[in-house]
Amino acid sequence: MPVSPATLSDVPELVNLVNSAYRGESSKQGWTTEANLIDGQRIDIENLTIQLNDPQATILKNTDEDGKITGCVYLQKRGNKMYLGMLTVSPSLQAKGLGRRLIAAAEEYTLKAGINTITMTVITSRHELLNWYERRGYQKTGEIIPLVIPQQFGILKQPLDMFILEKNV
Template sequence: MAITPATLTDVPELVALINSAYRGESSKKGWTTEANLIGGQRIDNEGLTEQMSDPDAVILKNTNEEDSITGCVYLQKRGEKLYLGMLTVSPTLQANGLGRRLLTTAEDYARNINYHTITMTVITTRTELLDWYERRGYTKTGEVIPLNITKRNGILNQPVEMFKLEKTI
């Protein structure tokens, strides 16, 4: 299994993977689902293409022996910090260490481009996910941010807030 930068030709497969891990019935097979909080899709082809076209952003993808994408992570330079988002593992492969490998690779990527702080946001009610990141050295900054999304990226079933987390590497 290799973790490499994704390209625009990967967009349809990445969109399917991300949506399967975060939303809908398929996401309930894993522990990263947001389906009970947010309906609809997480991302679409156009939105992911926009994110990948940003010169300050990259998506790292994990591929298996059959060259299928089984995981990914989005990284974007934001000032002096690197933002990490959409850490995604196929719901049927979760809890096998792939998320940890993607996170470690993201941290290595940050060091390689001379970034020393990684930030992210996590939904405040996702205690198991917050615990997972905290075990890996990420800490809450004290900042709580309301989640505001367009219908293009889902429909909130209730008000949702996110903690900002950070790690110095």
């Protein structure tokens, strides 16, 4: 199935997918888990709805042949750059090319929006994830910022910093 924009009716399924891929026991099936670094949920229905209602943002989703959402990526225009976040692949489907497919769709969406640069943040201790993005052309800008999140989106188990990465598409 093609990657397409998510709609408000997708929000409950997206929330379940994102939380299952980033936090809790189910996330440990995949390699993108943050469960060893952050407790609690990654997103909730209210805030994902706010993100989808933002005219500067979209969430691209991938669905399987049964219509189940198997992956997503959040994109938000920020000035002359596109911010990419919440790249999510179902833990049972990770390492099968879906993440690369979502990144390619995000880059295509960015170019169609008239933007040439994608920016993102990655936790500095997530070496395997950093390497994955670097293999796709994303580079550290040299800027490091602290990870600060509201308690409703997780509880840090330790102080964490994030690299800012960019790619010209």
